[in-house]
Amino acid sequence: MSKIKDDFIERRRYVRLDTPIDISYIVPETGATLNTNTKNISADGLRFETPDKFIKQSDVLELKMVIRDAPNPVHAKAKVIWKRKISLEDAASYDCGLEFTEIEEDNKNTFLKFLCDLIYAIKSPSTGSGLYPERSRRIKKESKNVNNQ
Numbered sequence: 001m002s003k004i005k006d007d008f009i010e011r012r013r014y015v016r017l018d019t020p021i022d023i024s025y026i027v028p029e030t031g032a033t034l035n036t037n038t039k040n041i042s043a044d045g046l047r048f049e050t051p052d053k054f055i056k057q058s059d060v061l062e063l064k065m066v067i068r069d070a071p072n073p074v075h076a077k078a079k080v081i082w083k084r085k086i087s088l089e090d091a092a093s094y095d096c097g098l099e100f101t102e103i104e105e106d107n108k109n110t111f112l113k114f115l116c117d118l119i120y121a122i123k124s125p126s127t128g129s130g131l132y133p134e135r136s137r138r139i140k141k142e143s144k145n146v147n148n149q
Contacts, residue, residue, distance in 0.1 A: 029054035
């Protein structure tokens, strides 16, 4: 955990990426398959919006995530950690936060590579390059110094 402000402690272990990914999941209560998009995703979970009122906290959902440029969807299971109604309207959708409990072994590398590619594709407003340009310049400089010794 890292302290961001005096009154707020960041509890997340991984950065959340605000990117839509097509997902489908099976509703435990009804067995129906619903399709939606993620609002954000990280290495340990995701958030999505759903009209499904049957999902309950602690339900485990079977997910199928369609990853850009991947030959096959990523299959995973995730536990519903929280669920909130988006507005007070009767027909309002819900936001759900899920934590991955299992990602199929042959899909883990595809999923993690996708997340890494997203992180390194984020542009810095000051330099216009990847998320960690200072680090990569420092590493290049350090390796040059080692080679010159």
